[in-house]
Amino acid sequence: MMEALGRRVVAVVGGPMRAHDNMLVGERAPVGEERHQLWVTNLCAQQSSLTTGKPYVPGSMEELETFFEINILMGIKPLPSYRDYWSSGADLHDSYVSQLMSKRRFEWFLTNLHLNDNSKMPQRWGTNYDKIYKLRPFLERISHNLQKALNPNDCMAVDESMIKFKGRYSIKQYLPKKPIKRGYKEWVLADKSGYAWKLDIYIGKKDNAVEKKLGERVVKDLTENIKGKDHRVYFDNYFSSPDLLRDLKENKIHACGTVNPSRKSLPKLKSDKEMKRGDYDWATSNTGLSVMKWKDKRSVHLLSNFHDPIQTTEFTRKEKYGNEIKVSCPIALSDYNANMNCVDKFDQLKGVYETDRKSRKLWHKIFWYFIDATVVNAFIIHKEMKWPKTTLKDFIREIARDLVAPALVASRGKKRSLSSHLQFNKKKSNVPKSVRLESSSHQPERSTRRRCAACSSKKQQIRTDWMCSVCKVPLCLGKRKTCFQDYHAS
Structure with missing residues (x-):
């Protein structure tokens, strides 16, 4: 496969x-x-x-x-x-x-x-x-195919991804807090495995007007095709707002994310001076939303439409002099930290051998x-x-070998030899399937007498004078021998 x-x-x-x-x-x-x-x-x-x-x-x-x-x-x-x-x-x-x-x-x-x-x-x-007219058919086709190729995990995350670019283009963005500060901004919806299920290029302002509630619009667009399927979606404070989580809840999408305390419609919770490390405060709405504030070294504000704010968990924190203490926190925060890294997994894999x-x-x-x-x-x-x-790395090499197999087989008979592209082992020749099963260019030719790659074994050694002109592998050829056909058939 x-x-x-x-x-x-x-x-x-x-x-x-x-x-x-x-x-x-x-x-x-x-x-x-x-x-x-x-x-x-x-x-x-x-x-x-x-x-x-x-x-x-x-x-x-x-x-x-x-x-x-x-x-x-x-x-x-x-x-x-x-x-x-x-x-x-x-x-x-x-x-x-x-x-x-x-x-x-x-x-x-x-x-x-x-x-x-x-x-x-x-x-x-x-x-x-259209600012990306030259890419539009390609982006629409590939976006459709990525969604069709895999049913996503029930846990997903929305985040930004940057495409490094230092030239001059109207859709280029500057994000000082990102590892890649200048380039094209990409909205990504990825699942727990790191699979980028939906991607969308941000092309900037429309009609030279600043778009209000941009974060809400992005999340709604990315989650359009998972409505009513009870997925859990996580995002940071750039996207989250009470209105967004209320809308997602109505569409049967569970959502959780950090939130900016200055957002509209958020209730007032305890001030930082009234709280010490490990303390938290919370409030709920009649629409099923819960907002939580937890104090660590700094305050963290969370907004969720499916977590119970009463449930807590514990984790270890180090004090100033190295001693460890147990600190309680809302289970929503622990859940958020465990599942928010979906897009980061995708970026990490993509950055290893990127073109x-x-x-x-x-x-x-x-x-x-x-x-x-x-x-x-x-x-x-x-x-x-x-x-x-x-x-x-080996997976990419296998894809590359499969793509180039017709060119390698077509090179038979030219000055360059196919043997330089194949992996040989003294005990047994290893020819990739993409080359071995390619078209009908494989023909028998005379060679030195060697052990057949198909039927010979250590206990019963069978030698032959024939080999494949493309694979350079010795194979039996005769009235009662089908080694040549069997080798190129599976």
């Missing part, structure tokens, strides 16, 4: 292509989501060719998958510049990447990669102008962010399904 996830990642991004690869200006876009991305890329290249007069070779699906594989792989073994992978210097040159695609072809895809038709882009001063592609195109950063998010979500699905255990 591992190799299927590689195809699943491509399906989320744009899907496998099945029909014509070369589309001309003026032709209708192919029906279905899966061909849109390659069609727009070739369309952009042709529009550019009509302007500059330079000829171009349209991209194919195999090349597009190889292009994605190279970018994903660059996240695992980064170099200062993408050109270094094709460097003539032995200390920088990467033989694996450089043999998959030429540097010029890689640059062609970087230049012409598009997700929407620029010729139909609304004017900046028009009423239908940090430098580009002058303003939307590229957002595009590669969503590619990384798709890979991380696929890895979380793999873990949730309890398939064979693997690390994130």
Whole structure:
């Protein structure tokens, strides 16, 4: 099932292509989501060719998958510049990447990669102008597919995520308290496993007017598709308000979060001077909301629509001189601290091997962010399904091998040998399934007499003069032997 996830990642991004690869200006876009991305890329290249007069070779699906594989792989073994992978210097040159695609072809895809038709882009001063028009079809498709791929855990959290960007763009934000202070702001709804179930780019002010109750609107939009399912959603004081929690309760969504004490409609509780460490005060409303104030070194205010403010728990705190004491607190606070880190888990996984592609195109950063998010979500699905255990690095390598399998098989007969891409073991050859089961390029050829990789064992050694021309694995071939067919069938 591992190799299927590689195809699943491509399906989320744009899907496998099945029909014509070369589309001309003026032709209708192919029906279905899966061909849109390659069609727009070739369309952009042709529009550019009509302007500059330079000829171009349209991209194919195999090349597009190889292009994605190279970018994903660059996240695992980064170099200062993408050109270094094709460097003539032995200390920088990467033989694996450089043999998959030429540097010029890689640059062609970087230049012409598009997700929407620029010729139909609304004017900046028009009423239908969209700041992220170039990304809009891609974002809508990938958002739909991420929600369809996995049913979320009953525990979820809403938080901000930042896409690092230091250029000039109207949707760029500055958050001084975040680890990434400058960049694009992303609203994320993630579940307990860290799966980013819904993402939404913040594009700034609308009609140059400050949006009131922005936090409430964001939470309502993100939780639109989980109404009536009794999910528990956690968020911080930027989003929470009595009106929001009341609305979520009416839609059967349990919600809890810290709250700013200056919010409207909140009751007055004990002052800080009247409380010592471990004390707490609370109040409830006739609509089922409860507000709690707990004193640690500082005061913490909580708002919940499903917790009982009377229930408490204990945890350990260290005093000034190192001695430990037991401090009581509302169980709502303990629950909040245990479940608020859903988006942080997603960010942590995404930041390990992210595709940090430098580009002058303003939307590229957002595009590669969503590619990384798709890979991380696929890895979380793999873990949730309890398939064979693997690390994130090996999982990404497996996806990359699956995407590039057609290119590796097609390289048979060229100067570069497939054997340099395969993992060999003295005892038994290890050929990835994505290569072993690819198309009909595998043909028998004569070799030195070696043990058959399919039927030979330590107790009964069976040798053969034949091997696969692609896999370079010895296999029996004869009237009563089906080792060659069996090896490439499963």
